[in-house]
Amino acid sequence: MNTILTYYERVCQVVILSFNTNPGSLNINTGYGYAGYHMVTSMQELGHKIPFRFPKAKVQLNFSQPQFFDLNKDQYQIGYMPWESTQLQEGWLEAFNECDEVWATSPWVKQVYEKCGVTPPIHVYEHGIENIWQPIKRYRKDGPLRFLHVGEPAPRKSGQMTFEAFVDVFGNDPDYRLTIKSYKYNTIRVYNKYNNIIDSTLTNTYNNISIIPEEVSTSQMVGIFNSHHCLIYPSWGEGFGFIPLQALASGMPVICTEEWAPYKKFLGPLALKSQYVNSPWQHPHPGLMVEPSYEDLCNLLRKTADEYNTLADYYYEQAAEVGKAYDWLQLTDNAFSRLKEKF
Numbered sequence: 001m002n003t004i005l006t007y008y009e010r011v012c013q014v015v016i017l018s019f020n021t022n023p024g025s026l027n028i029n030t031g032y033g034y035a036g037y038h039m040v041t042s043m044q045e046l047g048h049k050i051p052f053r054f055p056k057a058k059v060q061l062n063f064s065q066p067q068f069f070d071l072n073k074d075q076y077q078i079g080y081m082p083w084e085s086t087q088l089q090e091g092w093l094e095a096f097n098e099c100d101e102v103w104a105t106s107p108w109v110k111q112v113y114e115k116c117g118v119t120p121p122i123h124v125y126e127h128g129i130e131n132i133w134q135p136i137k138r139y140r141k142d143g144p145l146r147f148l149h150v151g152e153p154a155p156r157k158s159g160q161m162t163f164e165a166f167v168d169v170f171g172n173d174p175d176y177r178l179t180i181k182s183y184k185y186n187t188i189r190v191y192n193k194y195n196n197i198i199d200s201t202l203t204n205t206y207n208n209i210s211i212i213p214e215e216v217s218t219s220q221m222v223g224i225f226n227s228h229h230c231l232i233y234p235s236w237g238e239g240f241g242f243i244p245l246q247a248l249a250s251g252m253p254v255i256c257t258e259e260w261a262p263y264k265k266f267l268g269p270l271a272l273k274s275q276y277v278n279s280p281w282q283h284p285h286p287g288l289m290v291e292p293s294y295e296d297l298c299n300l301l302r303k304t305a306d307e308y309n310t311l312a313d314y315y316y317e318q319a320a321e322v323g324k325a326y327d328w329l330q331l332t333d334n335a336f337s338r339l340k341e342k343f
Helices: 002-012 031-045 092-097 107-116 159-170 218-226 242-249 294-306 308-325 328-342
Strands: 017-020 059-063 076-080 101-104 122-124 145-152 176-182 197-199 209-212 230-233 254-257 274-278 288-292
Touching: 017 031, 031 059, 031 242, 031 328, 101 107, 107 122, 145 159, 145 242, 145 294, 159 176, 159 230, 159 294, 176 218, 218 242, 230 242, 230 294, 242 254, 242 308, 254 294, 288 294, 294 308
Parallel strands: 017 059, 059 076, 076 101, 101 122, 145 176, 145 230, 176 209, 230 254
Antiparallel strands: 274 288
16 A cells, blocks of 8 residues: 555655544634635645545644644654744643644744744745635725624634724714624623623623624625624734634725734734733733734724725725735645655
8 A cells, every 4th residue: 555655646746645633623613623624625626635644644744732643653744733822832842843844824823933942844834715705895985884803702812802992982883883703602791890790792782783693604704794894803813813814805904913913914004013911811822922902903993984995995906915825725735845845
């Protein structure tokens, strides 16, 4: 069997790569599952063979947290993980350093790995965008300006900050609306001056805020994006950050933390300022994270309201370039070109 695989690889220039991940990360409604699915399908579309945990393959890609790496010494091992803070969890560095090479999901993540002491060669393989995310022309003439936040209930995605900044700037004004797309449930609350919860639904207090907790398909999510004017994404850290990229590819103005973003050159005039602080969530995310500026977020919300049509033109005009820069097939082909030469 090994002889057949070697011959097939040599003659057809096809990479046969074993794909290993945590079974819990196969749900395409999660970031890991979504990324893994599109990595594998793009590899297959390029003609490569991607069996799951196949010990006879020369190369194995471990796309998971390091405790789930399956480091078979008879294979060339690649460790590949997105990450969101400046330190690694206990035991991860040792697992990375047992790999033959490490892949990072962004230049920011690569820098974190280098500073943490990862010694194998580190290469950046950014994620991509599907063709379903196409630019549409947005224009505000009549009706409310509709803002969208996606990311609840993950606290690092700052749903509470988004809600509070929106309320501080627009209050209950029906000319401005906020939709919160959560994953099953929502943790944002309305507090009184004594820090007591007075509304856990938000909608009892604010008529211009709505929540979508249901799971939706990718095509339904595209429809949600296309019915809104601006995405608000003040995240403390992302291993990559699909949601802002999808919005940018659709031509939507995006308020997004600039520091960690691999696509920061496309964030333009709505790039959100931040500063490094101790992570509020040291158990899952040790070290430092980037705290989005609340003041700057409020200023950018006002800017969006005051200059919307100009901003909409700016983001629409660059959207096709975003799609081209983050084409899944091209990014995957670039990542695999080295492996084809090596094996």
